[in-house]
Amino acid sequence: MASLLGNLTSYVDFDKQSLLEYHNKVLTKLFGGDRTLGIQGTFLGDYFGFLKEEIVTGFPFNVTGAPMYWGSTMSFLGTALLFAKPAGLLLTAEVYLVYTIALWFEDPFTAGIYAKRDRDRAAAKAGKKSN
Numbered sequence: 001m002a003s004l005l006g007n008l009t010s011y012v013d014f015d016k017q018s019l020l021e022y023h024n025k026v027l028t029k030l031f032g033g034d035r036t037l038g039i040q041g042t043f044l045g046d047y048f049g050f051l052k053e054e055i056v057t058g059f060p061f062n063v064t065g066a067p068m069y070w071g072s073t074m075s076f077l078g079t080a081l082l083f084a085k086p087a088g089l090l091l092t093a094e095v096y097l098v099y100t101i102a103l104w105f106e107d108p109f110t111a112g113i114y115a116k117r118d119r120d121r122a123a124a125k126a127g128k129k130s131n
Helices: 002-009 020-030 038-043 067-082 086-130
Strands: none
Touching: 067 086
């Protein structure tokens, strides 16, 4: 654990006024994102053709299919509860709704691009065998 914290502190410039600008790097490091998805997979991902060999199913994806969406939603909820703001609860509900709708489209899209890649690979392999 100490080595993990030591690695995390190398991402933080304590001279800055706000550490919030480092939250993505720190959360990605803490939850294994840089080992499973990498920065490229986390922020550019499938949409730009950066596909992994297989869809990532290790932690945190073995807990939830969209950890960044649900983590963000929980962050909104925690902040709303911490500051006891009813408007924050309403915004959290809106964020939850938007992310849920996004996942209706995103999950089939992601499955589709991996399936297409697998079909393309199988077709290329079959083409090589017939030559």
